[in-house]
Amino acid sequence: MSEITIEYTVDWLSRIVGQVLPAALAESFARNGTAIFTSYCWPDTLPDRLRTLSVMNAFAFFADDMGSNAYGDVIGAEATRSWVIEYIYACMGERRKLTTPWGKETADAWEELASFEPAATSALMRKEWLTWMATYAPAPPQEFSEADRYANAGGPVTLPMTAFCLGLDVSAPMKDRAFRQAAKDATLLSILINDVISLGGEVINKDESRNAIIMTMRDRQITLQQAVDLVCDRIARLRNRFLSQRIAILSSPVGQLEGAASYLEAFEYVITGVAFYHATSGRYKFSPNSTWEGSGPAFIKIRDGQVLAVAAPE
Structure with missing residues (x-):
């Protein structure tokens, strides 16, 4: 298929x-x-x-x-x-x-x-997509903001899209604050993974300065490696929080609501799918005239089916 x-x-x-x-x-x-x-x-x-x-x-x-x-x-x-x-x-x-x-x-x-169907999920996905189109701003803000990165990268669209793909209506569990936060954490995590993996192809070749690493380096006046380390640490903390939230939710009454468990499980695929997509897509490879060694995506390598972060060159 x-x-x-x-x-x-x-x-x-x-x-x-x-x-x-x-x-x-x-x-x-x-x-x-x-x-x-x-x-x-x-x-x-x-x-x-x-x-x-x-x-x-x-x-x-x-x-x-x-x-x-x-x-x-x-x-x-x-x-x-x-x-x-x-x-x-x-x-x-x-x-x-x-x-x-x-x-x-x-x-x-x-x-x-x-x-x-469900009609409510389809309508919400379209509404969030249009909001994303209407509010998208190519120029980055003065300072890095996770909320801005989440919104400008289409984070709000990911939530109803994930439900749409499975044919779910998760409006009931979405009323729970912890449930919403878990979905948002998984989405932000995937966006920051994008920033790490695609840094070479997206920033160095296209000067995409909205990348979290570049903005963190600029805002804090630190080295590229230090900025990569900070963003990767944030990814790890978001990952741990998502996993702990999911465990707590699935053992609560909210987790027993129809579609709740399947919806949260689907975000595992979103996270890993984003990593593998950005690691393997030709869209994020270095240009042929890059001064960096290799022609693959930035700061990653794939070994035994896993995407691994590697040290960023200075």
Whole structure:
């Protein structure tokens, strides 16, 4: 199922992005690894919604690139601005305002996602997605903030998306403060893992200064290695807190509510999926002319199926 979904997503990206970028660039984007994201992070997604969610998640990485003006030198500033507006209208389902075939097909995909049960979960995922699009800011804040990093990296979308993938309505357990915090901790943990693993490809090659490591280094006036150590320590503490919270919740009345246990278990896949995605995706590899040794992702190596942090070069 995953291999079929991934190949479908690659073909979809190549065709849709090819309406915006030159064919070679579109093909390069389609095959740079974003197609694996959903299958890695939500491997238990119900089959009826897996393929459509996979293309929408992969296409969101292209939206991230367009919002950051990554292709401005190729298509120009005005075309980039028009694309972003069209994408937002497509996500909103504002069909009368759409002017392109890719925009209309994106709207079709969102209508399909909105049709799945539970309706409340589908609606919440779409609402959080639109909020993310409307509030996304490429420029980082003056000082690093975990709340800003969580929001700007799409953290709030991850919570309903995880329920959507499993066909769950977790509105009842979500009323519990500890339950909500556990889900948020797992999501923030995955975002910080992203920052560690993708530092080389995302920061050094694209000057992505919103990365937690770069901002921590700047804010505290410390070395790169010290900043990496601090972020990795925070990851470890979040991981321990999530595990302890989950144990406590599952032994409480909240943990017995329908969907609660499956929902929290799914975040294990989100965490490990994010790690493996960023560790293996071509999107985060060093550029060929990098002065650093190797061409793999930054600060990690994979051994015996595990993603391990390694010392950062000064």
